[in-house]
Amino acid sequence: MTVERILILDDELVIRKALEEQLRRKRLSVCSVSNLSEAEKHIQKDEFDLLFVDVHLPDGNGTELLDRIATMQDPPLVVIITGNGTVESAVECMRAGAFDYIIKPFSSSQIDVLMKKAKDYRQLVKVNQFFAKESVEGAELIGKSVPIENLRSMVGKVAPTEATVLINGENGTGKELVASELYRRSSRRKAPFIKVNCAAISESLIESEFFGHEKGAFTGAIQRREGRFELADGGTILLDEISEISPKVQAKLLRVLQEREFERVGGNKTIKVDVRVVATTNRDLMKSVERGDFRQDLYYRLNVFPIHVPPLRERQGDVLLLAKTFAQKFARKHGITLRGFEEAASRSLSSHPWPGNVRELQNTIERAVILSESGLKISADSLGLMPVMANVNVPAFRETVATPEPVGVGAGSTGYGGSNQVGFPPSTPTSSSTFSSESSVPDFGDEPLPLEQIEKQHILSTLETTKGNRTHAAKILGISIRTLRNKLAIYREDGEFIAGEE
Ligand SMILES: Nc1ncnc2c1ncn2[C@@H]1O[C@H](COP(=O)(O)OP(=O)(O)OP(=O)(O)O)[C@@H](O)[C@H]1O
Ligand SMILES: [Mg+2]
Incomplete structure (x- = not known):
């Protein structure tokens, strides 16, 4: 919920009581005061989402609060409470940044409407903040082949339903694009579409990224933050690369999928959300289940409607x-x-x-x-x-979906794979303009090496090129930082020198 902590500032006891009662019935946390200085004190020490502010107060004008909160990083919404005679000043307050005003005496249904409006508005602001950082893939799904036509028709059938969809396919096939298409053709297309890249977010942060946290939940949690499930309330959440989440988060996710409820990290209040879930994976999740890396119950909750991107x-x-x-x-x-x-x-x-x-x-x-x-x-x-070598079996090399570990360091992105699997430089320096084949591809000599060896050498030398910068190296390699980290852990055990480490 995006509006849950409320401050009421009014010197009339009846108004305060009426508002308090109604808001508490909605299970909101309410603080109510009768003068400006007390309100200031509370604002200084607590976080509020919404303030109800009377204009004429014993120790000043309620509108002074507007200037005060204008400088805050995540300011609460202000609703001015006004009598008939002071409507003009309320309009003035709107110009100064108030969210809305209500005229005394007001009915409980007016408050209900106002609260809904405030909640929608706050959610919109949060979603916008999110989109300012991450944009949704807007491209159109191109293709006239039979597999793409089949895919399109599947998307068309499942999109308008509420079913959870699991999209699988190799790297770069268009899974994310299919997810956007699902969203665009769903009945939730006007509601938020929130994406979480499970592989890009570190294990320690993912829980708070999913479910949000309360102020002080951990070092650095300086204020309450809504998680992506809350942001997606009423809309759709895309859990990209779902195979990458830890067992702890898997357990929490299972509960959200079953009950559509969770608690923020460090909080004990249960939050209910109405979210449609779409997930993607480039691994065969069933294989992950067999290996014990992925919970079977979660797998079945996700795999309600599987879509394979060929x-x-x-x-x-x-x-x-x-x-x-x-x-x-x-x-x-x-x-x-x-x-x-x-x-x-x-x-x-x-x-x-x-x-x-x-x-x-x-x-x-x-x-x-x-x-x-x-x-x-x-x-x-x-x-x-590069010209294709006749004797190389490409599909066998790329059976990523059925393979435990994606082979070939995100094969496509580095230009490895297919006919180039042994001893060839990448066919195209595809993943980044800073990637240069001369600088980062090791000389493998004349002897064909096992793929794993080439992968190791390539990863280690890329890391050297980036002077140990893992984020940059992962980007060049076209793999998630998590995959890179896992691979480096194995190399470390092998006793390899890893750039950037003592
Ligand atoms: N059928 C298509 N028509 C147009 N563009 C496409 C199509 N398929 C993929 N693309 C484009 O190719 C790029 C890769 O697609 P996308 O990111 O959806 O793949 P992915 O399967 O999610 O990859 P990864 O597993 O690496 O995350 C994107 O820029 C996307 O817009
Ligand atoms: Mg993707």
């Missing part, structure tokens, strides 16, 4: 359509006029196995657009794709 190699027919759309998009972005693809470029695109799926294709095209000359066609050279 890898790009299984919908090769869409490659050129996607490439064309991306080329147009990036040509606009970089201010270049292009005339499509050369014949050899189209051939090269169609025959590439796309181990990194749509993300790899997108990055390849952006790079090619940048390298292309305005007014000309995109050449095969500018795509920089």
